[in-house]
Amino acid sequence: MDFLSYLVIGFQVCLQPANLFLAFMGCLIGTLVGVLPGLGPAAAISLLLPSSFHITPVGALIMLAGIYYGAMYGGSTTSILVNIPGEAASVVTCLDGYEMAKQGRAGPALGIAAFGSFIAGTGSVVGLMLVAPPLADIALRFGPPEYTTLMILGLTVLTFLVKGSMAKALMMAAFGMFLSTIGLDAVSGVARFSFDKMELMDGIGMVPVVMGLFGISEVLLNLEKTFDREILKGKIKDYLPTKEDWRKSAMPIARGSILGFFLGILPGGGAVLASFVAYAVEKRVSKHPEKFGKGAIEGVASPEAANNSATGGAFIPLLTLGIPSNVVMAILLGAMMIHGLQPGPNLVNEHPDIFWGVIISMYIGNAMLLVLNLPLIGLWVQVLRVPYGLLFPLILLFCLIGAYSLSMTTFDILVMNVFGIIGYLMKKTDYEGAPLILALVLGNLFENALRQSLMLSDGSFLIFFSRPIAAIFLWIAIVLLLLPILPWFKKRRPAVGVETQD
Amino acid sequence: MNRYDKVSSLTWLMVSIAIIVGSTAYSFGGWSHPGPAFLPLWCGVIMGALALVVFVQAVLKGKSEAGGQEGESLLTSRWPKLIAALVILFAYAFLLEPFGYLIMTFVFMLFVLKVVEPTKWGTAVIEALLATGVSYSLFELWLKVPLPRGIWPTIF
Numbered sequence: 001m002d003f004l005s006y007l008v009i010g011f012q013v014c015l016q017p018a019n020l021f022l023a024f025m026g027c028l029i030g031t032l033v034g035v036l037p038g039l040g041p042a043a044a045i046s047l048l049l050p051s052s053f054h055i056t057p058v059g060a061l062i063m064l065a066g067i068y069y070g071a072m073y074g075g076s077t078t079s080i081l082v083n084i085p086g087e088a089a090s091v092v093t094c095l096d097g098y099e100m101a102k103q104g105r106a107g108p109a110l111g112i113a114a115f116g117s118f119i120a121g122t123g124s125v126v127g128l129m130l131v132a133p134p135l136a137d138i139a140l141r142f143g144p145p146e147y148t149t150l151m152i153l154g155l156t157v158l159t160f161l162v163k164g165s166m167a168k169a170l171m172m173a174a175f176g177m178f179l180s181t182i183g184l185d186a187v188s189g190v191a192r193f194s195f196d197k198m199e200l201m202d203g204i205g206m207v208p209v210v211m212g213l214f215g216i217s218e219v220l221l222n223l224e225k226t227f228d229r230e231i232l233k234g235k236i237k238d239y240l241p242t243k244e245d246w247r248k249s250a251m252p253i254a255r256g257s258i259l260g261f262f263l264g265i266l267p268g269g270g271a272v273l274a275s276f277v278a279y280a281v282e283k284r285v286s287k288h289p290e291k292f293g294k295g296a297i298e299g300v301a302s303p304e305a306a307n308n309s310a311t312g313g314a315f316i317p318l319l320t321l322g323i324p325s326n327v328v329m330a331i332l333l334g335a336m337m338i339h340g341l342q343p344g345p346n347l348v349n350e351h352p353d354i355f356w357g358v359i360i361s362m363y364i365g366n367a368m369l370l371v372l373n374l375p376l377i378g379l380w381v382q383v384l385r386v387p388y389g390l391l392f393p394l395i396l397l398f399c400l401i402g403a404y405s406l407s408m409t410t411f412d413i414l415v416m417n418v419f420g421i422i423g424y425l426m427k428k429t430d431y432e433g434a435p436l437i438l439a440l441v442l443g444n445l446f447e448n449a450l451r452q453s454l455m456l457s458d459g460s461f462l463i464f465f466s467r468p469i470a471a472i473f474l475w476i477a478i479v480l481l482l483l484p485i486l487p488w489f490k491k492r493r494p495a496v497g498v499e500t501q502d
Numbered sequence: 503m504n505r506y507d508k509v510s511s512l513t514w515l516m517v518s519i520a521i522i523v524g525s526t527a528y529s530f531g532g533w534s535h536p537g538p539a540f541l542p543l544w545c546g547v548i549m550g551a552l553a554l555v556v557f558v559q560a561v562l563k564g565k566s567e568a569g570g571q572e573g574e575s576l577l578t579s580r581w582p583k584l585i586a587a588l589v590i591l592f593a594y595a596f597l598l599e600p601f602g603y604l605i606m607t608f609v610f611m612l613f614v615l616k617v618v619e620p621t622k623w624g625t626a627v628i629e630a631l632l633a634t635g636v637s638y639s640l641f642e643l644w645l646k647v648p649l650p651r652g653i654w655p656t657i658f
Contacts, residue, residue, distance in 0.1 A: 051645045167559070171514055171552040178521055178545035185538040190528055192538055216591070223587060223618065224578045389621065390629060393614040396587075397607065397633060400594055405647045413595035421588065428576050429510040443541075451536045459533030 006356045013357030014364060019059050023361045026063035027368045030070020033087070035078050035380045039395055040087040041071035042327045042437075043215035046207045047398050049335055050405040057339035058354045062361040064335055068328050069121055069311040069362065072271060073369045076113040076304050077380050080106060089271035089307040092279040096292060096299030103295050111239035112249050112297055113304040114373045120257035120305035121366040124312025127261050128319075129359055132348065136320040139345035144452035145463050147323075149473035151446045154267030154323055155439055156477040161273055162432040166484045169435045172426075176436035179204050180443020187451060199411040206334045206441050208403045208412045210327070212419025213426075213433040215399045219392045220424045239374050245297050252282050252302035260306030264313025270326035271307040271314070278306035312362065318343055319355060323442070327434050330441040506576065507560035515553035521546030586617050602652020603642070607634045 013019060033044040045064050052060035075090030080097035093113065100109040142150070159169035182193045183203030194200035241249065259281065260274035282302045283292045292299050317325045322344030324330040336343050341351065348355050373380075403416040423433055439446075457463035465471045504510070525546060531537025590613045598606050611630035615621045621629070641647040 050647065051641070054645060165556065165559075167552045167555045171549050171556070174545045174549040174552070175514075175517070178542050178549070181538075181542045181545070185528075188529070188538045190538045192528055192542065193524055220584055220587060223583045224580045389615075389619040392619070393611055393629075394633060396591065396614065397611065397637060400591075400610070401637060401641055401647070401649075404598065404649075405641065408648065410595045410598050413598070414592075417588070417591045417595060420591070425510075425576075429506045430504040431510070447541045450541070454533060454536055457534075459535075 006352055007360070009353055010356030010360035013058060013353050014062060014361040018055075019062050019357070019361065020364070022055065022059045022063040023066050023365045024368055026066020027070040027073075027365050027372055029063075030067040030072075031074035031077075031369065031372055031380065032383065033067065034071035034074020034076075034090075035086050035383055036391065037078055037082075037084045037086055039218070040214060041068050042210055042331060043218070043399075044071065045328060045331050045335075046210045046215070047402040049207055049331070049338070050402055052335065053338070057336070057341055058357045060335060060339055061332070061354065061358045062365075064332055065315075065358055065362060066365045068332075069308060069365060070369055070372075072121075072304075072308045072311055073114065073117050073373050074380065075307075076117070076300075077110060077373070077377065078384065080109045080113065080300070081381060082384060089275045089310075090304075091272075092275050092303045093300055095279070096294070096296050099293065099295035100297065100300065105295065107238040108241045108245050108297065109300050110377060111374065112241045112245060112301045114239075114370055115241065116249065116253045116256065116301045116305040117308040118366055118370045119253055120260060120309035121312065121369075122363060123257045124261045124264070124309040125359060125362045125366070128312045128315055128362075131265075132316050132320050132355075132359075135316065136345040136348045139321050142321070142345075142469070143467075144449040144456065145467050145470040146473070147321075147449040148446065148453050149464050149470040149477070150267070150321065150323060151442050151449070153473040153477045154317075154325065155435065155442070156480045157267050158326075158438055159435050160480045160483070162434060164430050164432065168431050172431055172433070173435040173439040176439030177443050177446065179209070179436075180440050181447065186444065186448065199409060204415060204440070205406060205412060206331065206437065207406055208416040209419045209440060210331060210437055211399045211403055212416040212421075213423035213437065214327075215395065216416060216420025217423030217427060217433075219395055220420060221427060222388065222392060239377070241297070248297050249301035252278075252298040253305040255281060255285075256302035256305030257309040260309030261313040263306070264310030265316045265325065266313075267317055267323060267325045270328075271310040274306040274310035275303035278302040315359075319347060319358075320345055322347075322445070324438065327437045330438050333441055507556060508564070511553045511556035511560060515550055515557065518546045518550035518553055522550065583618050587614070590614060590618070598652075599650045600652055602654040603649035604634060604638060604654050605652060607637065 014023065029044065029048065030041065033039045033041060045067050048064065048067065052063060055063070071087055072089055075086035076093050076097065078084055078086035079090040079093035080101050083094050083098040085091040085094055097109045097113065100106065155173045159166055159173055162169045180203070183201055184191050184194075191201055256274075256278040259278050260271070263274040263277060264270060266273075279292075279299060279302060282298050283289050286292065286296075286298060288296070314325050314329050317323045318329045318333060322333070322342065324333045333343055341347065341354065399416060400413055403412040404410060406412050426433060453463055454461075463470070464474050521542060525539040525543040528539035528542075529537035530539045530543060590610055594606055594610050601609075608630050611633045612626055615626040615629055616623070638649070642649045
């Protein structure tokens, strides 16, 4: 079948009323968690995962994907109006977005964020459509050694990019990988580290761990803070950016979209990184870098475009290789496996309805989000007025129900609570949760690929260097691992961090 | 640098030793046929080595500078709230099945709204009732998630 007939399949799938409704729900919930600080897309998708068991796999994916890119839209609203990022990818939007709002230009800031997001989101879906199928063809030729080294590369890139110590991040990746080995060993049938507990035989679920690390621990941290939110008063008007605004923003949106897309594809990359890099690039190429941080519309347009574009790019490694590039994709991978789908190069050919249905739903979802975000902005401002004292008990309650309904046992609630404490301590001591989750999700795939590779090579690690694609992945990973040790790099790495935070 | 680097790295070192010791209960296999202990053992070794790196870095940094004082302190003045939240979270896990969803959720919401984040009695009761009812309708009645009934009479 050709490209066009696939597109037709995609439209047929997602124009079904049930799927349209799910896309809408996903976008709505996504915008909501994006607007609300303290609950990111990773926790929200985990929370809603159990309730998606009752719908079709394609419907579930359409909804969960909607939450992800919807959160990118919603996050900008909080950044601009309250100066608190609704989620991590909107941190940089605060810098110029809130400044614009203080100068009475909240309308155009929200407008350009929504339009930039729409343009970039749609563009990245086109990119996804063009890049994913050929990449899947190449991936069909991957064997266990290629998969092993690709996963090593993905984990290395993520640990390289997280802020703070790379040694700590790698340690968390190793810990996550260990957690994945708990339970029955698929090859030998031995129950590992299960302490004869039935619940541990199946292993530690990713969802309670994510809800603990990103949901419960976040609430625990917030309990220690006092929230005084200064919501911008007065009526917000003139969402439509002026001609001058458009002229200033056109190139930043284009650059942000392209950058975001490729940073999204990068294993370990994603929306957060994309928004930071896009902001740094705009500041560098701008003729007036001094205006950044003082309400430059370019500083809103480009990162907002980049974080939305990255969401499209992030689907590429998941749908073509079966390798998630960030935590949200890792949860989606888990969701697909629960629904009996194995993401990877075969998905495009075996389930074209799912592959193209999800992609087309992202087009439609982007259009829905534009409608949800601009005319309904007043509603989202009202949501922001819900006091945290009422909000956090509800977040906790949803976490509890979500964890319980995974497999109807209170054991998952205990796992979630324990990881809530671990996550709280990790945040206080500067250990990142993302490498842990990614390693936990990849763990079983990685272990199988590694053991198969070593069986193929009769125990020789040279197999990872003698096959060209595997060797390329591994060499890049080795270079990334060695870079922080080099003295000249040590001096440069903090500079990158400072650049993005000033 | 975080002010707790020494303590945290030593804690993770102990975790890694536990993993390594635990792995010895299973077969390592050989390089050409890795057994069930292969990956966990390597994870433990790598974690332990990295924990040592962080520890040594922290000790060296501590000597050259005034010591890392970055990062938030572990216990703030609001720690009773934190403990209260943890108590009710664990209580919910242990008591959900014996007492059932409706009772435990109401108790949970009331406790959080009264103890963790003090609210007026009336408001707290109404909010707890609402949250219980709405979440029950949403999950049990609409999404058909079978929530535990516990001691709640079955006629309802």
